[in-house]
Amino acid sequence: MSPSQQPSSPNPTHLKIRFARRFLRALNNLNITKTSPDDDDDGENRVYRRSRRVKIAAYTAMASVVGSRRAWSRAVLWKVRNRSRNRSLLSVRPRRKRVDCKITNNDHDHAKVFVRRRNPNPKRDPFRDSGQVLKLRKLVPGAETMDSWCLMDETADYIKCLAAQVEVMKTLVDLYTTT
Amino acid sequence: MSNRRPASSTPRITDEQIIELVSKLQQLLPELRNRRSNKASASKVLQETCNYVRSLHKEVDDLSDRLSQLLSTIDNDSPQASIIRSLINQ
Numbered sequence: 001m002s003p004s005q006q007p008s009s010p011n012p013t014h015l016k017i018r019f020a021r022r023f024l025r026a027l028n029n030l031n032i033t034k035t036s037p038d039d040d041d042d043g044e045n046r047v048y049r050r051s052r053r054v055k056i057a058a059y060t061a062m063a064s065v066v067g068s069r070r071a072w073s074r075a076v077l078w079k080v081r082n083r084s085r086n087r088s089l090l091s092v093r094p095r096r097k098r099v100d101c102k103i104t105n106n107d108h109d110h111a112k113v114f115v116r117r118r119n120p121n122p123k124r125d126p127f128r129d130s131g132q133v134l135k136l137r138k139l140v141p142g143a144e145t146m147d148s149w150c151l152m153d154e155t156a157d158y159i160k161c162l163a164a165q166v167e168v169m170k171t172l173v174d175l176y177t178t179t
Numbered sequence: 180m181s182n183r184r185p186a187s188s189t190p191r192i193t194d195e196q197i198i199e200l201v202s203k204l205q206q207l208l209p210e211l212r213n214r215r216s217n218k219a220s221a222s223k224v225l226q227e228t229c230n231y232v233r234s235l236h237k238e239v240d241d242l243s244d245r246l247s248q249l250l251s252t253i254d255n256d257s258p259q260a261s262i263i264r265s266l267i268n269q
Binding site for chain 1: 192196225226228229231236238240242244
């Protein structure tokens, strides 16, 4: 992505409505499996797994609302898809080459992803590996090999969507606790 | 400067672009938004961004904990459930 073009920023209200709808649908589907009794699961493990499923549903819903136009949403969807795929296939998977440089696989599991670096020249990108930028790269999904401009653009979009997600989840919690 | 190398697809990232992005990020951060001077240093903005992203992740964790607890105890005939159901089926 060249720095001269700017993708349109999401309207926060539309974002929240679409996220809320998908998230609620996912929660509804989750609810069916949650009430099934697991005899070999102790209480704490079950609670942890439940909250983890809700968390994954939230991130997946937000990433699917944003779609594939952002690198972080692609990375999130890729991670979730890989996680479910790695659960079903326990054998070692063959290495795959990917030409798209923006998706990185942060799992330390079997599948390895090769990424082609763009703009690694320090002359063109002086802020690339400074201290805070490195921390940011770990926090924003899919941002490990981007140049500084793309990283900060992705971060801005990621923050907007995360903040919207948190607000919707807070509203839902309030709604459910008023009994 | 960018026309010199045929292999490069993007020109050098200029300082103005970085400054523009830093100010855009600053607008999003709740800590630094109310500052009178809109010239917080880039390192401060980046640090606040990292902290903010981390705090948002933690909030998502907490909220999903609470939501999973609440969902397990929800009654199917309560008015909230019917509201939720109508929202889903829209």
